[in-house]
Amino acid sequence: MTARIEIRPEVCTGCGVCVSACPFGAISLVDGIATVSDACTLCGACEASCPFSAIIIRRDKEKADDLGSWSGILVYAEQREGKVDHSALELLGAARSLSEAEGGAVSAALFTDDGSEACRQLVEHGADRVFLAESPALHHYSTEPSTRLLLAAVRRARPSVVLAAATTTGRDLMPRVAKVLCTGLTADCTGLEYDPVKNLLLQTRPAFGGNIMATIVCERTRPQMATVRPRVMKALAPDPSRRGEIIDLRPSPADLESRARLREFIPLEEGAADIAEAQVIVSGGRGLKSGENFRMLDELASLLGGSVGASRAAVDSGWMPYPHQVGQTGKTVQPKIYLACGISGAVQHRVGMQSSDRIYAVNRDPTAPIFGFCDEGFVADLFELLPALAREIRRRRG
């Protein structure tokens, strides 16, 4: 018996709330009764919206599994060049607060070539246990060894929840592990809560380009897996008195085999900090008029200790390379300060930067959409204002 959606015609009042609640435009009113088309994905938005409980999605009976035997939270601790990535400390902070409701231990999984210093750091930031795999082959992340080792850690820990950062690494690794474990994975969460009564992790994430927030659960299977957007959760202050257990996963040569082979790693050039990690972004759009003019932004960014971003228009014109593109088909950024220069603020750009703490905009056109959602706007010719701003910043710094 497959899942299906039912409308109870005797209860439906034809109020139409479900019609606008449906993200897929699958509901219409026919003769005053809600009617569902083939576009329905059974997402459940209408069921939740109906004031009269006239919509029912019939799901199969859940298997009475031994879900209760899974307990605790396991954090995949990403490392680069042997250093624990800050995202791992943020996840441990989140895991500690979730564990108050969840009740189990907080563990970390660390795969590296030399883990002694990193293990200490993970314990100080909240890990009760570290599942450690050490080998020179683990110096740089690769998909297959990390998949096998994370599976091994999950089988040892039997955690209720597995978290990883929503970085390229976390987003490469976690879907592979979740598929093998036949369990659910929610991408790029910005909110996590634990419901101790239902024993469920409530995972909230933006969807439809940030236009809606969806809360997702994994009811029938364990572990409940999520990738979490970096810089959203807060790391705890390190506590040197904390003690934790180190469990050696003892990777075998077979565990470390990989069909893909890293030939070379080319680090970003000095100063070209990754915009996804930047605290300050000075970003330019069509209004910059040329690639040459992005030097003004380079200068401002270096004065402010930030990085340079670009709109799609600027990248498509060849003024800036693609890794700098912010927006729907570029990167999603969330710096403390986003300074948009000569960017109109089309929705495709907006969805990539609207989670910034503060947004400031410079644009000549007072009707530019960006003035509708920035915190402070400046109607100005950027070719006058930006040099004046650079002078002012230099003057203040003497």
Added chain:
Amino acid sequence: MRILAALKQVPDTSEVRIDPERGTLIRDGVPSIMNPFDAYALEEGLRWRDALGGEVIAITMGPPQAEAILREAISMGADSAILLSDRSFAGADTWATSHTLAAAVRKIGGIDLVLTGKQAIDGDTAQTGPGIAASLDWPQLTFVGKVREIADSVIVAERDVEGGVEIVECPLPAVISILKDANSPRMPSLRGKMKARSAVITCWGRADLGLTEEETGLDGSPTRVVRIATPEARSGGAVHTGTADEMAVVLADLLLGKEAGR
């Protein structure tokens, strides 16, 4: 080379508007499009087919109307197309979607390379590509900004990751997810459009793939959406005008903090 381009039909999210009173999505008149990232995956497949010979098969899972993006793919140059459509596929999350697509890869047989876009613009998960690779136990290269070389059943590609670029080589068959940077998708040709109009698109349902109801659609999906809300809308703040020097002072205050040596 037998290349499979896995595509998704999505609502054009840039056209999605919020009803400010109800806080819900307005979908009236929102067009359905080929996921923009998938166009880069398809283009990459077409280029390597053109260089090395072989075929590009476009595939999608979705309702019958998703056939539109398959015809678009043929008009761009795909050799054939397969629609995976079945009532029991509805409500699939990324686990069930990748499971179903992997079953299709097995049924087609002989695939050397599965190409996907980096992620879809409606769900933004980037999970389906790795899910397909895991189902097939194939290697995967995600977030590929450039395919450098395909020769002797080995692909060499550049992965854009935090802090730099990885140059990785990997034996085929493999699953690759492609970034926008990789290429510029071609426009449909007139001949392609004519071919697309008359092309017969293979349609497979659940039974054709030998899958059970428990592993497809909503039943096969471990995750479930329990709540949808609209995020707090950002509203515009103060808008400043004046001379450049006046505004530079205000902006410097905001950027540096007022105390910073005014």
